[in-house]
Amino acid sequence: MSTAAGIRRAASRFRWFWREASGEATYDRYVAHARAHDPEAKVLSRREFERQRTDAREADPRDGFRCC
Template sequence: MSGAVRGALAKARYYVREFSGEAAYDRYVAHARSHDPQAEVLTRRAFERARTDAREADPREGFRCC
């Protein structure tokens, strides 16, 4: 695979991960580990649940029934 194609695929992967929110967990783990390497981090499932709960509790987001 040429370098240009590989670079384009890497950029596309980056934008898809950012757009979908998948990279948020990776950023959370990196942040938690940089502040306290011994700290217990949430599992991906618990992180996503907390993230969803926080988003739904935010009054600026509006009411969501589903």
């Protein structure tokens, strides 16, 4: 493997890790699931999805009080 190929591979792995850690990949999985389950259904926009996700997380009593 050449140095350039190794750098590309490392960058690809880092990008995957960052998207998973930051939650960015969650929306992509939601869209893929929604389209696979019912292609005609309305898919939430990213903003709507994140709002719904945040509301659900904050309403969960197991998480306790969240100030931020």
